[in-house]
Amino acid sequence: MLFKAAFLAAVVAAADTILPADLNVNDTASIVAVTKTLAAGAMSYYNGTASAYSPLPSPYYWWEAGALMNAMLDYSRLTNDTTYDGIVAAAIANNTGPANDFLVPAQKLDEGNDDQAFWAFTALTAAEHNLTQAQGAPSWLDMSINTWNNMVARWNTTMCAGGFTWQIYANNFNGLNYKNSASNGGVFLISARLALLTGNATYVDWAHKIWDWSVGVGLVDSHYNVYDGTDSANNCTEINPLSFSYQNGIYLYGAAALAKQTGDDVWAQRAEGLLGAAALFFSPYENATNIMWEHACEGVGTCTKDMKTFKGFLSRFMYAAVEVLPSLAPNVTDYMRASAVAAGKACSGPDIDGAPTANGTTCGQKWYVGGFDGSVGLGQEMCALETIQGLLTLNSVLAAANPPPPASTTTPAPSPSPTKNAAPAGLAPLDLRWTVVSIACALFALGMA
Ligand SMILES: *[C@@H]1O[C@H](CO)[C@@H](O)[C@H](O)[C@H]1NC(C)=O
Ligand SMILES: *[C@@H]1O[C@H](CO)[C@@H](O)[C@H](O)[C@H]1NC(C)=O
Ligand SMILES: *[C@@H]1O[C@H](CO)[C@@H](O)[C@H](O)[C@H]1NC(C)=O
Ligand SMILES: *[C@@H]1O[C@H](CO)[C@@H](O)[C@H](O)[C@H]1NC(C)=O
Ligand SMILES: *[C@@H]1O[C@H](CO)[C@@H](O)[C@H](O)[C@H]1NC(C)=O
Ligand SMILES: *[C@@H]1O[C@H](CO)[C@@H](O)[C@H](O)[C@H]1NC(C)=O
Numbered sequence: 353m354l355f356k357a358a359f360l361a362a363v364v365a366a367a368d369t370i371l372p373a374d375l376n377v378n379d380t381a382s383i384v385a386v387t388k389t390l391a392a393g394a395m396s397y398y399n400g401t402a403s404a405y406s407p408l409p410s411p412y413y414w415w416e417a418g419a420l421m422n423a424m425l426d427y428s429r430l431t432n433d434t435t436y437d438g439i440v441a442a443a444i445a446n447n448t449g450p451a452n453d454f455l456v457p458a459q460k461l462d463e464g465n466d467d468q469a470f471w472a473f474t475a476l477t478a479a480e481h482n483l484t485q486a487q488g489a490p491s492w493l494d495m496s497i498n499t500w501n502n503m504v505a506r507w508n509t510t511m512c513a514g515g516f517t518w519q520i521y522a523n524n525f526n527g528l529n530y531k532n533s534a535s536n537g538g539v540f541l542i543s544a545r546l547a548l549l550t551g552n553a554t555y556v557d558w559a560h561k562i563w564d565w566s567v568g569v570g571l572v573d574s575h576y577n578v579y580d581g582t583d584s585a586n587n588c589t590e591i592n593p594l595s596f597s598y599q600n601g602i603y604l605y606g607a608a609a610l611a612k613q614t615g616d617d618v619w620a621q622r623a624e625g626l627l628g629a630a631a632l633f634f635s636p637y638e639n640a641t642n643i644m645w646e647h648a649c650e651g652v653g654t655c656t657k658d659m660k661t662f663k664g665f666l667s668r669f670m671y672a673a674v675e676v677l678p679s680l681a682p683n684v685t686d687y688m689r690a691s692a693v694a695a696g697k698a699c700s701g702p703d704i705d706g707a708p709t710a711n712g713t714t715c716g717q718k719w720y721v722g723g724f725d726g727s728v729g730l731g732q733e734m735c736a737l738e739t740i741q742g743l744l745t746l747n748s749v750l751a752a753a754n755p756p757p758p759a760s761t762t763t764p765a766p767s768p769s770p771t772k773n774a775a776p777a778g779l780a781p782l783d784l785r786w787t788v789v790s791i792a793c794a795l796f797a798l799g800m801a
């Protein structure tokens with residue numbers, strides 16, 4: 353019996369067909385295999401090729417294609433499966449617009465600042481990981497900088513003493529009245545990541561300015577809750593109290609990147625505060641400890657197609673935050689391992705409602721139900737993909753922070769030398785940072801800092 357189970361497991365592993373529902377969060381091969389299935393599921397919604405971009409089918413908006421390409425860039429770098437690289441590069445190159453800043457005339461009817469920001473996040477991911485350049489396009493970094501320059505020019509002080517509006521064009525829905533956290537957090541995050549990539553202080557200054565404004569009008573409250581937006585028509589005195597997971601994630605990753613770039617503990621404290629506030633998006637019921645949910649809409653069943661993508665971005669940004677601020681790892685681990693397992697179980701559905709996904713591994717929406725809930729779509733695929741593939745990031749951060757004790761080998765013990773206690777060169781900065789931050793946190797918690 354035991355033998356048979358082990359044999360079957362080996363066959364399944366060899367065939368690369370570990371079902372998402374059987375995900376083992378501690379096993380790289382299991383994560384990679386499940387991720388491969390989910391990447392195919394997400395890309396089944398995309399008809400482009402390595403030589404031609406194709407918009408997502410209606411009703412998916414343009415920004416979501418940008419978000420999908422970011423998920424796929426992460427997929428490629430994390431798994432080393434380059435199957436989709438050409439398709440992704442073509443999609444990005446097609447959407448950079450005439451000034452290579454993701455301001456695309458053809459999208460005038462639906463491009464807002466947050467949409468543009470999502471495409472910039474994709475270029476930043478490519479820049480951060482030195483991904484192969486798209487042919488004929490400027491560097492990923494230049495695209496990101498172009499976008500930043502285009503966006504900051506729209507900082508609007510007519511009302512509310514600043515802020516970015518949701519929309520770029522006055523005649524789009526809600527025009528230039530609504531100032532939302534996705535747009536303001538979006539430029540905040542782009543600034544933080546550019547600061548980290550270039551060391552240019554201008555980006556740090558802007559990040560400070562946008563953070564202070566966000567706190568000033570109450571988009572980020574004193575408990576680090578992030579709210580959807582505020583109306584500039586009444587000078588941003590009333591906050592729309594809805595709060596979505598990705599909005600927290602955007603500010604969280606930005607704060608974590610700034611903690612790394614500036615070494616200023618205030619940013620680490622803000623990142624921790626935001627991670628604490630993210631509790632709102634986990635553990636909806638006693639039977640669902642640490643499982644992520646979109647609390648503003650899942651329970652009441654009002655999530656739109658857009659909203660069904662958001663959990664994936666909170667996952668993406670939590671993992672990215674851990675990469676730059678490893679002291680966040682333990683708490684993120686609790687959330688993400690439980691959520692990844694639950695997401696895997698949700699990806700066990702048939703290809704109903706015209707879903708192009710493979711029958712049997714289609715993802716549902718609500719992870720706390722313990723299985724497939726019958727709600728299918730691209731967002732559901734992307735959420736599971738980002739939540740599960742990021743475990744590879746997390747596990748490598750955890751491994752770097754807790755290197756296994758050196759294996760005893762046949763090598764004779766080295767004679768005492770001044771360097772015998774030094775950490776491996778590559779790990780030193782990470783370990784040091786973790787230690788410093790942990791001590792600082794402990795002192796802070798004790799009221800001593
Ligand atoms: C994964 O490993 C951690 C310790 O490294 C352990 O606490 C946890 O239970 C493991 N989870 C699974 C599903 O094996
Ligand atoms: C992809 O193209 C085929 C052929 O035109 C079409 O039937 C299918 O619906 C398209 N799928 C998507 C996801 O756009
Ligand atoms: C991908 O390749 C890198 C570099 O060779 C390696 O360190 C990493 O472990 C690989 N990842 C996986 C999931 O195989
Ligand atoms: C983008 O792709 C569409 C559809 O494949 C094509 O019509 C358009 O010319 C492309 N634009 C650019 C700038 O590559
Ligand atoms: C990317 O390239 C730069 C410059 O060559 C290097 O400093 C950096 O470490 C590289 N980053 C990664 C993730 O490989
Ligand atoms: C700035 O916001 C006001 C509304 O508060 C709007 O009328 C104006 O067009 C905006 N300016 C820009 C450049 O978007």
Ligand SMILES: *[C@@H]1O[C@H](CO)[C@@H](O)[C@H](O)[C@H]1NC(C)=O
Nearest residue numbers: 511512513514568569587588
């Ligand atoms: C709008 O609010 C800002 C602070 O957010 C304040 O400086 C400004 O005076 C207010 N404008 C009006 C017209 O009330």
Ligand SMILES: *[C@@H]1O[C@H](CO)[C@@H](O)[C@H](O)[C@H]1NC(C)=O
Nearest residue numbers: 497500501550552553554555
């Ligand atoms: C820093 O970034 C700003 C904004 O992109 C740019 O104008 C400036 O030239 C940069 N400074 C340096 C030294 O590169």
Ligand SMILES: *[C@@H]1O[C@H](CO)[C@@H](O)[C@H](O)[C@H]1NC(C)=O
Nearest residue numbers: 624625627628679680683793
């Ligand atoms: C992790 O969570 C615990 C319990 O909620 C909290 O006390 C601690 O400050 C958090 N640590 C970090 C680094 O956010």
Ligand SMILES: *[C@@H]1O[C@H](CO)[C@@H](O)[C@H](O)[C@H]1NC(C)=O
Nearest residue numbers: 700701702703710711712713
């Ligand atoms: C899809 O899988 C279900 C079981 O999950 C099965 O009942 C159904 O027949 C399958 N559909 C197709 C088209 O194969």
Ligand SMILES: *[C@@H]1O[C@H](CO)[C@@H](O)[C@H](O)[C@H]1NC(C)=O
Nearest residue numbers: 637638639640720721722723
């Ligand atoms: C947990 O409880 C909620 C609320 O009662 C329910 O909707 C959900 O299906 C339960 N999940 C599991 C795994 O039983």
